[in-house]
Amino acid sequence: MAGQVGNGNSAQAQRSVEQATLVYMLVGFAVFLLMGLLGLLMRLQHAGWIDLGPRWFYRIMTLHGAGMVAGVLLASLGGVARVIAPRIGLSPRLLWTAFVVYFLGSGLVILATLVGGFAAGWTTTYPLPVRGDWPMSATWGFLLGYTLVAVAFLLWCVAVLFGAVRAFGGLGNALAWPVLFGRKTERPLPTGPELAATVVAIDGVIAVGAGVVYLVPIFAQMLGLVDGFDVLFAKNMLFLFGHTLVNLNIYLAVALVYATLGAYTGRMFKMGFPVALAFNLVIILVLLPYFHHLYQDFVQPWPLHLIGQFGSYAVGVPAFFVTIVGSLGYLYGSQVRWSAPVIFILAGLWGWVAGGVAAVLDGTIAINNVMHNTLWVPAHFHSYYLFGAAGFTWAYLFHTLGGSEGWVTTPAARWLSWLYAIGAGGFVVAFFLSGLQSVPRRYAEHIAAWHPLAQLAVPFVLLLGIAFLGLLFLSLRAIPAAWRAPAPAAGSDD
Amino acid sequence: MLVGVGVVFFVFLLLWTAILWWVATRASVLVPYEGISAVVTRLRRWGTLLIVVVLALAFLLSLPFLPYPSSRAARLGPPQVTVEVTGRMWAWELSQKTIPRGQTVEFVVRAVDVNHGFGIYAPDGRIVTQVQAMPGYTNRLLYRFDEPGTYTIRCLEFCATGHHLMVAEFTVQ
Ligand code: HEM
Ligand SMILES: [Cu+2]
Ligand SMILES: [Cu+2]
Numbered sequence: 126m127a128g129q130v131g132n133g134n135s136a137q138a139q140r141s142v143e144q145a146t147l148v149y150m151l152v153g154f155a156v157f158l159l160m161g162l163l164g165l166l167m168r169l170q171h172a173g174w175i176d177l178g179p180r181w182f183y184r185i186m187t188l189h190g191a192g193m194v195a196g197v198l199l200a201s202l203g204g205v206a207r208v209i210a211p212r213i214g215l216s217p218r219l220l221w222t223a224f225v226v227y228f229l230g231s232g233l234v235i236l237a238t239l240v241g242g243f244a245a246g247w248t249t250t251y252p253l254p255v256r257g258d259w260p261m262s263a264t265w266g267f268l269l270g271y272t273l274v275a276v277a278f279l280l281w282c283v284a285v286l287f288g289a290v291r292a293f294g295g296l297g298n299a300l301a302w303p304v305l306f307g308r309k310t311e312r313p314l315p316t317g318p319e320l321a322a323t324v325v326a327i328d329g330v331i332a333v334g335a336g337v338v339y340l341v342p343i344f345a346q347m348l349g350l351v352d353g354f355d356v357l358f359a360k361n362m363l364f365l366f367g368h369t370l371v372n373l374n375i376y377l378a379v380a381l382v383y384a385t386l387g388a389y390t391g392r393m394f395k396m397g398f399p400v401a402l403a404f405n406l407v408i409i410l411v412l413l414p415y416f417h418h419l420y421q422d423f424v425q426p427w428p429l430h431l432i433g434q435f436g437s438y439a440v441g442v443p444a445f446f447v448t449i450v451g452s453l454g455y456l457y458g459s460q461v462r463w464s465a466p467v468i469f470i471l472a473g474l475w476g477w478v479a480g481g482v483a484a485v486l487d488g489t490i491a492i493n494n495v496m497h498n499t500l501w502v503p504a505h506f507h508s509y510y511l512f513g514a515a516g517f518t519w520a521y522l523f524h525t526l527g528g529s530e531g532w533v534t535t536p537a538a539r540w541l542s543w544l545y546a547i548g549a550g551g552f553v554v555a556f557f558l559s560g561l562q563s564v565p566r567r568y569a570e571h572i573a574a575w576h577p578l579a580q581l582a583v584p585f586v587l588l589l590g591i592a593f594l595g596l597l598f599l600s601l602r603a604i605p606a607a608w609r610a611p612a613p614a615a616g617s618d619d
Numbered sequence: 620m621l622v623g624v625g626v627v628f629f630v631f632l633l634l635w636t637a638i639l640w641w642v643a644t645r646a647s648v649l650v651p652y653e654g655i656s657a658v659v660t661r662l663r664r665w666g667t668l669l670i671v672v673v674l675a676l677a678f679l680l681s682l683p684f685l686p687y688p689s690s691r692a693a694r695l696g697p698p699q700v701t702v703e704v705t706g707r708m709w710a711w712e713l714s715q716k717t718i719p720r721g722q723t724v725e726f727v728v729r730a731v732d733v734n735h736g737f738g739i740y741a742p743d744g745r746i747v748t749q750v751q752a753m754p755g756y757t758n759r760l761l762y763r764f765d766e767p768g769t770y771t772i773r774c775l776e777f778c779a780t781g782h783h784l785m786v787a788e789f790t791v792q
Contacts (some may be wrong), residue, residue, distance in 0.1 A: 166622070179780050230727045237642055246777045257779045269683055311750040356734060356753050392652055399663060421736070421751045423687055423758040434681070438674045441776025444744065447665045453642050454659035475639055486624050489677070491684035495620055495746045498775040553635075560627045564776055568783040574744060 134214050134226020139215035141218035142210045147607055149203020156196030156231070157515060158593060163189040164587050169553075171571050171579035181245035183570035190247025191234050191267075194371060195274055197515045199227060201377035202281050204521045205325075208318045208384045213288035223277040223284075232274025237266030244393060246567060248367055251339070251359035255346055265347065266456065268340060275333050278370075280489045282329035290579035299323045300408075302402035317394045321380035325373045325403045332373065336366035346591045353457065360419060372440075375477070375509065376407065378517035379448050382470055385521045386452060388529040389467045394451065403443035410440040414484075420493045431491055432616035437488025441481050447593055450476060465533040465596065468542035469520035475546070480505050482556065498567070501560025508553045516549075523596070526603040538599055551585030631671055687747060691761035697702075698725035698761055706735035708754040709781030711772050716789045720767050726760040728752045735785065736775025742768035750776050764791040 134142060167219030168184055169175045177185065206215055237243040241263025245253040249271075254264045289299035292313045297303075299321050315323065338360040341356045367485040383394040394400075412438025419425050420433065453472060462466055483505040487496050496502070531542050558580045564571065570581065652764035685700070692698070699722040707730070716723055728737045730752035737748040737760065747770075750760040764770070767790075774785030 133658050179783065183780065183782075244779060248777075250734055250777070253777070253779060274792075356755055360734075390646075421686075421749055422753060422756075423750055423760070424753070424756045426686060427685075428689075429749050430685075434678065438678060442667060442670060443675075446663045446669060450659055453639075454655050456646040457642055457655055458648055458652075459646055459651045461646040463647070471639060471643055475636065478635055479632055482635075483628060485674075487630060489681050491681045491686065492620065492624055494686040494748055496624070498738070498777075499746065541760065556627065561621050563740065563744060565648060565773055565783075567777040593684050605698070 126199055128506060132268060134210055134216075138217055141331060143207060145217055145220040146203040146207035146210070147226065147525070147604075149206070149220075150200045150226075150518070150525070151604070152224075152611050153196045153198075153200025153203065154190055154519065154597075156199070157599070160189050160192040160196060161586075161590065161593070163192075165175075165583075165590065168579055168582050168586055170569070171575070172453070172583055173571065173576045174539030174572070174580070174583070177569070179569035180242070182247070183567075184242060187244050187246055187267075188235065188238040188565060189389040191238075191271075192231070194247060194374075195227075195231055195234070196276070197510065198370070199375050199519060200522065201374055201381065201514065201518045202278070204381045204384075204518055204525075205322050205377045206281070206285075207320060207525070208521075209285070209288075210320050212316075212317060212321075213285065213292050213311075215284055215288055217282050219280060221344060226273050226280070227277035230275075230277065232268045233266045235269060237263045241266055242579065243267045248363060250363060251343060251356060254343060261347060264508055268343060271336075272340060275336050278329060278535060279333045281325040282333070285322050285326040289319065289326070300405060300570075301396060303505060304396060304401040305405060305519065311362040314396050316396055317383040317400055318380035320396070320400065321376050321383070323377050324408050325380075327408055328369060328373055331412065332366050332369040333361045333388045335369070335481045339366055357419075357422060357425060360422065361415075362423075364415040364418040365412070368418060368536060369411060371506070371510075372411050374415070376404075376411075376415060378473075379444075381454060381521035382448065382473070382517050385466050385524045386455055386470060386516075388524060389462045390455050392455045394455070399447050399451075400565065401420045403447040403549060406443045408442070412436075414440055414488065417488045417493065420490050422498050427566045431569065432438070434488060438485055440487060444481070449478060462529060463539055464523075464529070465527070465542045466520040466524040467537060468546065469516050471521070472542075472546035472549070473516035473520065476508040476549065476570045478511065479553070480507070480509030483508065484594065496560060496566060499560045500556050500564045500566050503566050504553055504556030504560050507556060511549050511553065519596075526600045526607050532568070532599050532603060535599075538596065540605060541595040541599070543589055545596070548585045548587070548589030548592055550581050551611040552589060555579070555582035555585065560575070638731045666719075686750075686760075687750055688759045688761050692723070693776050695723045695763045698723045700724045700728050704737055704752070706730045706737065706774065706778075706785070708732050709774070709785045710776055711737075711774075711785060713787065713789060718764060718789055718791050719787060720764050720791050723763050726762070727728045727757075727759060728751070728758045729768035730754045733778050738773045738775035740771040740773060741766065742770065746775075751776055765789050 170177050217548055234490035242259040245257055290296050293299040293315055296313050299315055301315055345351045387393040413432055416429050416433025419435050420430055487493055519534050555578050564575045704726050705712040728750055735752040737752050739747050741747045748762050750758045770789055772787040774782055
């Protein structure tokens with residue numbers, strides 16, 4: 126541990142933080158498994174092997190998307206909070222409050238889709254939420270649910286921002302500017318995860334702001350206060366919120382890689398110029414690519430399209446020179462302790478980069494014209510998410526539950542992890558091929574020519590499912606001990 | 620275009636898999652980090668430069684192929700045929716169902732209720748071009764059909780229960 130920073134938690138508070146964040150991760154993991162089951166149902170439908178009917182397909186699709194995004198985010202927020210709490214001093218009461226709010230919001234989303242019949246997709250693109258063939262109460266439930274989740278996320282962001290500013294003595298120090306500009310400082314510097322968390326908190330506040338601008342007019346319309354508003358403006362706000370939120374999740378997950386890998390390679394991530402530069406660039410760059418969701422809205426002013434293409438290209442560069450090159454360097458020649466977390470991180474790098482390159486291709490306006498809203502898009506974000514955001518988070522969860530020498534290093538845990546990598550890999554490759562075949566995304570019914578690739582995907586999804594059930598079984602036994610005892614050293618500090 | 624994208628992507632994927640495989644096999648042996656960190660620094664510097672150059676070139680090369688009306692008109696010539704398109708939950712209306720081949724067509728695309736996506740599929744089942752249909756806005760899409768046959772329109776923006784049923788056809792002759 127680096128020198129004691131201003132307002133670290135007391136031992137008792139720290140224990141409570143560890144329990145709260147364990148609950149974040151375990152609930153997130155449970156949601157992930159359940160939503161994965163819904164994903165399997167959808168792919169079975171695409172394969173032509175079951176018939177859910179369009180109404181149920183679209184409800185399931187909406188719940189799967191919203192639930193996955195919320196569940197994985199919850200787990201990553203918990204993981205990162207656990208890593209940064211000792212020095213930034215997050216209060217357990219705040220974490221528990223945010224959790225309850227988050228939980229209530231998710232409950233509303235589940236009720237709105239499964240009982241209320243809300244099915245506007247997880248993006249709820251205006252004016253669809255107010256023009257669908259479901260009762261308005263379902264729209265209320267869904268959007269209020271989103272509001273609560275956003276409030277909980279905002280609480281987390283604000284707490285991290287205040288904590289970091291206090292702990293490091295100013296925002297500039299919390300953003301590692303002394304490292305960036307080569308200035309001397311008496312103050313302790315943030316570690317990689319602490320810096321990443323601060324960046325996520327800043328952009329998180331901006332994203333939630335856009336979400337408010339998106340939601341308030343919809344609520345006003347549902348209350349009869351306005352007749353309607355501009356769909357193009359709405360879409361801009363929607364994706365500034367949604368795209369940014371989803372992207373921020375990966376930076377949280379990357380922070381968890383920093384916090385995990387060291388325990389197995391014996392090499393600790395160091396705060397240095399490249400890391401400081403990368404994360405400071407990300408603050409701006411992560412806000413630009415969202416325009417790529419609007420390339421086919423020809424009436425959007427064209428300079429914004431070009432900003433979108435620029436942002437989509439540029440945002441990957443810092444990730445390359447810090448996290449990818451860095452992690453590979455740490456792995457190489459480290460006599461690594463092969464274990465579930467290491468395999469998840471290795472597979473995570475594979476899928477995260479694959480998804481990133483797929484996004485650069487689709488982020489090219491000329492190519493987007495023939496790929497937009499085909500299955501290429503879910504293929505991209507499933508690689509990015511399943512391997513990256515979720516996979517990295519599960520690596521940290523397993524590390525938390527298993528230590529660097531526990532069950533995670535057993536042959537069973539390692540085999541199951543490779544099985545997961547193969548299952549997830551086959552699943553996303555089939556998705557990419559479907560995209561190249563021009564199969565539209567979000568179709569409840571697929572024509573016969575589109576069935577074979579979905580049929581190919583199904584066994585891989587089953588493999589993925591088996592791997593996760595096995596890992597769940599192995600990790601369950603470690604939960605009581607993790608609840609009682611302090612966690613193994615995170616391995617993130619300099 | 621789609622074939623090219625597929626080739627680029629899967630060639631990259633193979634290379635990337637090979638690199639990770641190699642790093643994974645080398646992760647089990649011991650190499651002091653001093654030696655590696657020099658390589659990491661060099662990779663950071665030159666690898667980043669390479670990526671920035673490749674991306675900048677790709678950016679510039681892609682610009683002439685923008686799908687927007689002025690760019691398409693520059694390549695295909697000004698529109699000779701105009702087709703009015705309206706999307707509604709859940710059907711397409713086209714002002715004409717036959718389109719002459721080899722001429723530049725302008726689709727004037729509107730929506731009456733929610734966002735729809737006007738996606739054109741060639742007879743071989745691939746998307747050739749698309750544009751959004753948005754309430755309150757008019758989007759203009761230019762295209763020239765050189766292959767005769769039956770083209771299929773599919774909705775490419777989610778519009779709830781009947782989204783997948785928003786299919787229509789036109790003939791190019
Ligand atoms: C566990 C295995 C998973 C399977 C089998 C699966 C399967 C699917 C399928 C079949 C679709 C519908 C594609 C379409 O027709 O448009 C879909 C959509 C989606 N999935 Fe997954 N998925 C999985 C994991 C994930 C994860 C980890 C995330 C992370 C956030 C995620 C987020 C989404 C989202 C946001 C959508 C879009 C929903 C919408 O269009 O409204 N999925 N998934
Ligand atoms: Cu439609
Ligand atoms: Cu539609």
